[in-house]
Amino acid sequence: MKINLYNTLTKKKEEFKPINEGKVCMYSCGPTVYYFAHIGNLRAYLFMDMLRRVLKYNGYELRHVMNITDVGHLVSDADEGEDKMMKAARLENKDPFAIAEFYMNAFLEDLKKLNIDMPEIIARATEHIPCMEEYVKKIIENGYAYETENTIYFDTTKLDKYGLLSNKDVKEEDLEARIASDPNKKNPNDFALWIKAPENHLMKWDSFWGKCYPGWHLECSAMSNKYLGEQFDIHTGGVDHIPVHHENEIAQSKGYSGKIPANYWMHVEFLQVNGGKMSKSLKNLYTIEDLKQRGYEPAVYRMFNLGTHYKKQINFTFEAMDAAKIALNRLRDGYLKHKNGNDDVEASVIKEYEQKFLEAINDDLNMPVAMSVVWDVIKNNSKSKKLAALIEKFDEVMGFDIKSYVPQVEELPEDIKKFVNERNEARANRNWAESDRLRDELISRGYSVKDGKEGTIVEKI
Ligand code: AMP
Numbered sequence: 001m002k003i004n005l006y007n008t009l010t011k012k013k014e015e016f017k018p019i020n021e022g023k024v025c026m027y028s029c030g031p032t033v034y035y036f037a038h039i040g041n042l043r044a045y046l047f048m049d050m051l052r053r054v055l056k057y058n059g060y061e062l063r064h065v066m067n068i069t070d071v072g073h074l075v076s077d078a079d080e081g082e083d084k085m086m087k088a089a090r091l092e093n094k095d096p097f098a099i100a101e102f103y104m105n106a107f108l109e110d111l112k113k114l115n116i117d118m119p120e121i122i123a124r125a126t127e128h129i130p131c132m133e134e135y136v137k138k139i140i141e142n143g144y145a146y147e148t149e150n151t152i153y154f155d156t157t158k159l160d161k162y163g164l165l166s167n168k169d170v171k172e173e174d175l176e177a178r179i180a181s182d183p184n185k186k187n188p189n190d191f192a193l194w195i196k197a198p199e200n201h202l203m204k205w206d207s208f209w210g211k212c213y214p215g216w217h218l219e220c221s222a223m224s225n226k227y228l229g230e231q232f233d234i235h236t237g238g239v240d241h242i243p244v245h246h247e248n249e250i251a252q253s254k255g256y257s258g259k260i261p262a263n264y265w266m267h268v269e270f271l272q273v274n275g276g277k278m279s280k281s282l283k284n285l286y287t288i289e290d291l292k293q294r295g296y297e298p299a300v301y302r303m304f305n306l307g308t309h310y311k312k313q314i315n316f317t318f319e320a321m322d323a324a325k326i327a328l329n330r331l332r333d334g335y336l337k338h339k340n341g342n343d344d345v346e347a348s349v350i351k352e353y354e355q356k357f358l359e360a361i362n363d364d365l366n367m368p369v370a371m372s373v374v375w376d377v378i379k380n381n382s383k384s385k386k387l388a389a390l391i392e393k394f395d396e397v398m399g400f401d402i403k404s405y406v407p408q409v410e411e412l413p414e415d416i417k418k419f420v421n422e423r424n425e426a427r428a429n430r431n432w433a434e435s436d437r438l439r440d441e442l443i444s445r446g447y448s449v450k451d452g453k454e455g456t457i458v459e460k461i
């Protein structure tokens with residue numbers, strides 16, 4: 001069945017046609033590892049994971065590269081300010097390479113916790129300096145760059161058009177600011193390819209132009225070219241990458257090979273908090289660990305994300321996380337009920353569910369619609385192993401590893417255990433008034449009390 005994907009380059013949903021049949025080559029812009037990833041960043045990687053899963057569900061083989069930026073990303077995407085790694089090193093009083101190592105490992109751990117399907121290739125910028133050097137040399141040779149005292153810039157006026165993704169309409173004041181960052185820069189949209197490292201800069205490499213470090217945009221172009229060639233299928237990132245980073249990647253590829261590197265460009269919208277930006281200073285920046293400490297396992301955050309299409313902003317609230325937690329429990333309980341059921345379900349019913357699910361995911365990864373099919377399966381009155389198997393199949397896309405789910409039996413706190421024992425004793429003595437009093441006590445403390453054939457079951461509500 002065909003897959004339609006929204007392409008930022010053409011600004012429409014298009015049928016996906018890979019360059020090589022049955023195989024998808026793609027590149028995702030990875031994190032800059034100067035701090036822990038926040039849950040907004042992680043939305044971008046849950047989107048990347050979703051795309052991988054949908055492509056695999058459709059039978060494609062993947063060759064997917066994600067970079068780790070551990071040098072060259074300045075505080076502003078447009079070549080201004082300090083290198084983010086150097087800034088973190090200064091603030092934490094540590095070596096920038098140690099900072100990169102620490103936060104890269106923390107990031108990879110977060111991906112594991114979220115059960116994110118890992119790209120086949122993880123490419124770390126500092127391990128690819130020679131290939132970046134070769135890349136920049138060819139751009140210079142092809143006449144798309146110029147030197148200033150400290151920087152080799154890409155000359156955007158050499159292109160037929162700069163700004164293919166965003167149909168550039170840059171505000172005057174932004175343009176002036178970009179020139180102001182280096183008065184020797186010829187045009188506001190020009191950007192740094194190769195930068196001379198100041199004396200105190202710890203991340204630098206010997207090169208054809210002395211001790212230098214690469215520009216952030218160059219990293220992605222050089223590494224995608226190394227692993228995927230001059231042209232590949234899909235390039236992903238966050239919407240913030242559209243106006244600068246990805247425009248510059250396209251510019252570099254044009255300067256290097258004359259080609260646009262990817263056929264489909266896909267961008268995930270931002271996660272917001274209470275309708276605004278997530279930031280450390282506003283104290284509304286959360287990590288996966290923060291969520292865990294508040295009682296939300298990482299899978300709850302995955303469920304939260306499945307409720308909104310990737311091209312829409314999501315507003316993060318703890319109320320919405322509570323709803324996602326309930327939904328996750330409902331999914332797991334419903335799955336187990338089907339797994340333990342012995343009803344039969346007609347093949348045509350299963351086929352219809354499968355068809356609807358596939359139509360939804362292949363319609364530009366419409367997960368909210370796909371999830372409505374999942375809920376229909378869960379709610380089906382016939383409890384059937386066939387429906388459990390179907391949920392397992394859909395889980396190849398949802399990513400909850402539902403097959404391995406084992407219900408957790410929570411240990412009751414000591415005071416609650418005491419009430420339960422006293423109530424069991426009262427019931428054994430047929431002291432119903434006392435038994436009712438203890439039941440009410442347990443309920444008022446937030447527990448449900450069910451007296452069944454196999455005894456009393458007390459659970460936290
Ligand atoms: P960075 O480490 O800053 O390069 O960002 C890593 C990824 O997170 C990029 O793909 C960004 O587009 C993405 N990103 C940053 N903030 C958010 C957010 N609030 N919501 C969604 N994605 C984000």
Ligand code: ZN
Binds near residue numbers: 028029030
């Ligand atoms: Zn990138």
